[in-house]
Amino acid sequence: MERILERYERNAYVEQQLVTNDAELQGCWSLEYPNLKSRIEVLEKNIRNFMGGDLEPLSLRELQYLEQQIDTSLKRLRNRKNQLTHESISDLQKRERALQDQNNMLAKKLKEKERTLTEQQNQMAQNSSPLMPTFPSLTIGGNIQVMMRGSVIDEPDENQTRQNMRSTVVPWWMHDHVNHS
Structure with missing residues (x-):
């Protein structure tokens, strides 16, 4: 209580x-x-x-005083405007430098990644070369030409066959087969 x-x-x-x-x-x-x-x-x-x-x-003195106040205020306004403009320019220049630095850094990273990618591709190409031997291509020009003309496939000329054999690369294991046919 x-x-x-x-x-x-x-x-x-x-x-x-x-x-x-x-x-x-x-x-x-x-x-x-x-x-x-x-x-x-x-x-x-x-x-x-x-x-x-x-x-x-207003008297003449009051008018002169008013004019002086207006001039002083105008000068202050111009000074403040110039100060703000210079500060803005300075900030923009700092921002420009920062963006330029960032751009340069990104360009370096891009070049480094491109270089790394190129090196990896070269290593892969070198590593894959021994595993997969390159075989000579087999081109049969005579038959392709006949089919492209759309005519019926006839026995090719003996001269034409010899020319095709000379210009066509034939693997060693097919060499006997081509000569016997």
Whole structure:
């Protein structure tokens, strides 16, 4: 029960503090309001003057001061614009260098992979050569020519057969067979 009462007293005390703070804030705001209102009016008048309105009631000094403020603001804007442009150019140059480096690195990797692939293909070609001996090709030109002309296959001329035999490479094991036929 004591705990409940202690919690109640603490919460009641916190509420009293909040009410007291609200009253103090209300007093501060009521004092601040006129100052803030006059400040807003001055700023709105300056904005109208900067935009070119309400210039007739201004004196020569006020106009010169306004012109000086506009010039100063314009210089600041130009300086800031130039600074941002230079920063942007610098960032773009850094990005260009990084991309160029990345491009060079990728080109090196590509060349290395091409070189490795070429070496592997050469090794495979060298390794496969002893396993698979190359055989001379057997070409029979006379029969192909007759079939291409579309005519009936007749016995070829003896001169034509000899010419085909001279130009055609025949393996050694078929040599006797070709001579006997």
